[in-house]
Amino acid sequence: MLTRIVHENRPVTLIGGGKVKKSLLRAAIVHAPGVVCADGGARAALKAGLEPLAVIGDFDSIDAKTRAAIAPERLHPVEEQDSTDFEKALRAIEAPLVIGVGFHGGRVDHQLAALHGLLRYPERRVVLLSGQDAVFLLPPELRLDLGTGTRVSLFPMLGVGVRSDGLRWATEGIEFVPGGRIGTSNEAMGPVQLRADGPGMLGIVPVAELARVVEALLGAGAGWPAL
Known part of the structure; x- marks a missing residue:
């Protein structure tokens, strides 16, 4: 190492x-x-x-x-x-x-x-x-203080589920997986709360939201364990 x-x-x-x-x-x-x-x-x-x-x-x-x-x-x-x-x-x-x-x-x-x-x-x-974008791996829990209508895309690199609050289209119960269901071009209805059940989901928002992404990632709780 x-x-x-x-x-x-x-x-x-x-x-x-x-x-x-x-x-x-x-x-x-x-x-x-x-x-x-x-x-x-x-x-x-x-x-x-x-x-x-x-x-x-x-x-x-x-x-x-x-x-x-x-x-x-x-x-x-x-x-x-x-x-x-x-x-x-x-x-x-x-x-x-x-x-x-x-x-x-x-x-x-x-x-x-x-x-x-x-x-x-x-x-x-x-x-x-x-x-155009800021791309990051979702930690176990993340709160993004986004304005209404902000694009929020979720793209799985592995099979993963994400519970969400504050998105226009709910993600509860969806198994996201490459080659299957993905989450392109969802929208924030205001502040967004995301809870991923494993490491493997990319979050993608407009690069103009960088300050909010930085604030959210720095303020997020425990992260994923190292592989």
Whole structure:
């Protein structure tokens, strides 16, 4: 198991090697001022004038110029190839919340791998930002203070049930499963309470609701056990 490299008592922004929108990075930094980079994500950090606490990955996509611009003690190469750079970085960070940017919007296989990372480390509180969405794995219980009409999608990565209050279409008694029933484009009728019966359900809301997602995840109770 990779030793924790970054120890923060505040949320951390994790920058990936994909396309990083300036607006998303700014939004993440507001809530998670500490910056960690997954491999080639260091380029986006330096371009934005940010000094990473650490750069973690197999270093197959960080160029020599970027590498030379970062203090050697902040570079942490991990040679194993059984996990993605996102997963390598995620398990090396000790922080109450991680907000990821630069993991969506490019190759579909990279996007799917990032979502797989959420499932592989269900004990971590992580939000991934894309151009339109904030995506996170539901903890056992979560309250989201959303406005009426806000889109709330539930997408199962495994078979899982979710009890809900405050959604336009009730989820009680539904077995959500990939290839079967999914929960795209539900709507909040006001504050939403979600109770998942196992780790495996993604919550997806508009990225404009990031502040509420951060507040909800930081305030959530006990999480899932590590796999």
